[in-house]
Amino acid sequence: MILAAAVVAASPPIIFAVLGETIAEKSGVINLSLDGLLLLTAMAGFAAARAADSLLVGMATAMAVGALVGLVVAVASLALRQNQVATGFVLMLLCQNLAYVLGTPVAHVPGPQVPHSPIPLLQQVPIVGPVLFRQDALVYLSFAAAAAVWWYVFKTRPGLMLRGAGEQPAAAVARGVDVVRLRYLYAMAGGALVGLGGAAFSLAVKPGWSRPYGIEGTGWIALAIVIFGNWDPLRAVAGAYLFVLLQTLATVLQSLMPHVPTQVFPTLPFPLMILALLLVTLGNSEWTHRVLRRLPAAARRRVLRALRALEASPPAALGVPLEPRE
Amino acid sequence: MRFGLTALVLTAAFGAGILAVLGASPLEAYRLIVIGAVGRPERVAFVLAAWAPILLCAAGLLFTFAAGLWNIGIEGQVIFGAVFATGALRALEHTGPPWITVLLAGLAAILGGGVWGLLAGALRAYGNVNEIFGGLGLNFIAGSLTVYLVLGPWARPGIASTSGTLPFPQTVWLPTLTIPPVAAPTEILLGVAAMGVAAAALRGTYFGLHLLAIGKSLRAAHLRGIPTTREVLRAFAACGGLAGLAGFVLVTGAYSRHQLFPLISGGNGFLAILVVLLAGYSAGAGILISGVFAAISMGSLQLPLAMQLDSSMGGVIQSALVLLIILLRGVQARVVHREGVSRSPL
Numbered sequence A: 001m002i003l004a005a006a007v008v009a010a011s012p013p014i015i016f017a018v019l020g021e022t023i024a025e026k027s028g029v030i031n032l033s034l035d036g037l038l039l040l041t042a043m044a045g046f047a048a049a050r051a052a053d054s055l056l057v058g059m060a061t062a063m064a065v066g067a068l069v070g071l072v073v074a075v076a077s078l079a080l081r082q083n084q085v086a087t088g089f090v091l092m093l094l095c096q097n098l099a100y101v102l103g104t105p106v107a108h109v110p111g112p113q114v115p116h117s118p119i120p121l122l123q124q125v126p127i128v129g130p131v132l133f134r135q136d137a138l139v140y141l142s143f144a145a146a147a148a149v150w151w152y153v154f155k156t157r158p159g160l161m162l163r164g165a166g167e168q169p170a171a172a173v174a175r176g177v178d179v180v181r182l183r184y185l186y187a188m189a190g191g192a193l194v195g196l197g198g199a200a201f202s203l204a205v206k207p208g209w210s211r212p213y214g215i216e217g218t219g220w221i222a223l224a225i226v227i228f229g230n231w232d233p234l235r236a237v238a239g240a241y242l243f244v245l246l247q248t249l250a251t252v253l254q255s256l257m258p259h260v261p262t263q264v265f266p267t268l269p270f271p272l273m274i275l276a277l278l279l280v281t282l283g284n285s286e287w288t289h290r291v292l293r294r295l296p297a298a299a300r301r302r303v304l305r306a307l308r309a310l311e312a313s314p315p316a317a318l319g320v321p322l323e324p325r326e
Numbered sequence B: 001m002r003f004g005l006t007a008l009v010l011t012a013a014f015g016a017g018i019l020a021v022l023g024a025s026p027l028e029a030y031r032l033i034v035i036g037a038v039g040r041p042e043r044v045a046f047v048l049a050a051w052a053p054i055l056l057c058a059a060g061l062l063f064t065f066a067a068g069l070w071n072i073g074i075e076g077q078v079i080f081g082a083v084f085a086t087g088a089l090r091a092l093e094h095t096g097p098p099w100i101t102v103l104l105a106g107l108a109a110i111l112g113g114g115v116w117g118l119l120a121g122a123l124r125a126y127g128n129v130n131e132i133f134g135g136l137g138l139n140f141i142a143g144s145l146t147v148y149l150v151l152g153p154w155a156r157p158g159i160a161s162t163s164g165t166l167p168f169p170q171t172v173w174l175p176t177l178t179i180p181p182v183a184a185p186t187e188i189l190l191g192v193a194a195m196g197v198a199a200a201a202l203r204g205t206y207f208g209l210h211l212l213a214i215g216k217s218l219r220a221a222h223l224r225g226i227p228t229t230r231e232v233l234r235a236f237a238a239c240g241g242l243a244g245l246a247g248f249v250l251v252t253g254a255y256s257r258h259q260l261f262p263l264i265s266g267g268n269g270f271l272a273i274l275v276v277l278l279a280g281y282s283a284g285a286g287i288l289i290s291g292v293f294a295a296i297s298m299g300s301l302q303l304p305l306a307m308q309l310d311s312s313m314g315g316v317i318q319s320a321l322v323l324l325i326i327l328l329r330g331v332q333a334r335v336v337h338r339e340g341v342s343r344s345p346l
Helices: A002-010 A012-026 A034-052 A055-079 A084-102 A128-132 A137-155 A157-167 A169-174 A179-205 A218-228 A233-256 A262-267 A269-284 A286-292 A297-310 B004-021 B026-038 B041-066 B074-092 B098-127 B131-151 B187-204 B206-216 B218-223 B228-252 B268-279 B283-300 B303-307 B313-336
Strands: B176-179 B182-185
Touching: A002 A128, A002 A233, A012 A034, A012 A137, A012 A157, A012 A179, A012 A218, A012 A233, A034 A055, A034 A084, A034 A179, A034 A218, A055 A084, A055 A179, A055 B313, A084 B004, A084 B268, A084 B313, A137 A157, A137 A179, A137 A233, A157 A169, A157 A179, A169 A179, A218 A233, A218 A269, A218 B131, A233 A262, A233 A269, A262 A269, A262 B131, A269 A286, A269 A297, A269 B098, A269 B131, A286 A297, A286 B098, B004 B026, B004 B313, B026 B041, B026 B283, B026 B303, B026 B313, B041 B074, B041 B182, B041 B187, B041 B206, B041 B228, B041 B268, B041 B283, B074 B098, B074 B131, B074 B228, B074 B268, B098 B131, B098 B228, B182 B187, B187 B206, B187 B228, B187 B283, B206 B218, B206 B228, B218 B228, B228 B268, B268 B283, B268 B313, B283 B313
Parallel strands: none
Antiparallel strands: B176 B182
């Protein structure tokens, strides 16, 4: 139970990041800069919160920085027709380096931190109370954000248009939807959510700033979780919890195996990330089907059904520029 | 490189803005970077030594980029090259003439990097795992392998610290070529040659042409009878092999630390991705840009000591320059052609 509470407490940054990236990718824009963006927004959020002595200012700053980077990705792709992966990769490096350079004055200094705020009655509920409701405000916000994003994407009309922009942009345009405008909007909204994730690191989960900050690589994991989550906000959040659980278990394992160098443990989630991606993409691979053809029909059907249940397929127009209308 | 000058001016202005926020003098910072890169003969030698691994990685990336693949796993391939080179040097250190030992270590590094590249390729070709994520995962695994080796089986006698393995003796260092007043590291020749060969192979061999066809459309290439799976795997192996050679240079180069240490790849692979994004398939442009990048990286190492600035300032300049050129290309395509849709990374 302590473990479960620890996992829930540590997961808001990843949850905000995967939700933000899911929204952007659902509309057809990949923001590959996540790993650098999380660092930059963590630094910016902490620096702003410290300067203004206000947590809200810190979070708002981090979200603004995230939205700005999302805007750059969108402009490069939608207005300037450049490859999204290229822009995202370069932005990843730029954001990371900027975070280190601009963060020097606020490295290793104390600053504001989101306080622990148990919810009065709910925290008394056995089991659920201590795990879910003796946390800080960002944790509660992450629950709400997960539910809200899922509801927005799958149950509302604007959400339908958002999915249309990513799945069938041409059809959406024919129906009078301004796909380009939507993609700008969701690239920025997604970036802002990722920014909130960065602030959740520096203001709550890993208070303060330093170089290296210790979350390097997390952005890439978040990008992988979006795939693993099959671009479904709730499945992505489940993936985020799974990842944080693995991370927490790695720390537990570390104390159980003192003779193994400590630096090895934080990398444990990465082989599992490859394995997880392999499982969800194997069903799409031509090679798999070629191999399966050699199996007897009954076994083949069973394997295919298992693979299909796991399978992840991206929004059809993800990363594809919208063809200009002549 | 039509926008080179515009982008340089804009990058300098952007960097000046960042430095101004920190209350540092931009002119002083830029002056330090230039002096740090070319101020003294030994500084020039350091830049040449930093240039070689970027060139080797960039040469390898020509193959994967040609096939439309993002080999972000290149950092791990550099690390594996360094690990294999170190392993070979440790095994053969006291047997036979040193030059044979060094040669075998180089071959081992190509093998190590190639195998790690092939793994990312196999995940992509057989498992449909996006090469960006497969490669990244493999980077982290390679990184933790070095930590394990440095602290575990290959630890220095007596003290196990993450600073690295016991440095190798001078007999197995790569030679320098003295062109007064600079004692130039010879691995730079290896890098330039690799770049030339890779660029020529893309234009003049079936392998290269197949890769370019795959980069245009994997499906069309497959339908035209190109063995796409085999060629994709070979592209990853070739890139990994050259990246492995970069790892070898990082262990044995005359100005290197002559040891294996964690994070030995040092971002050279990612820097090479930036180089190729700018230079495309042109060997000349690739050689020039990686030289400039090596100079910026080396020069910005002066900043922490002299101005209490983070040495990542060099990285800010490099990545801002590439971003601005990408954006300027888009602006130009919009103004001139209006239909310049860019799908390939280059």
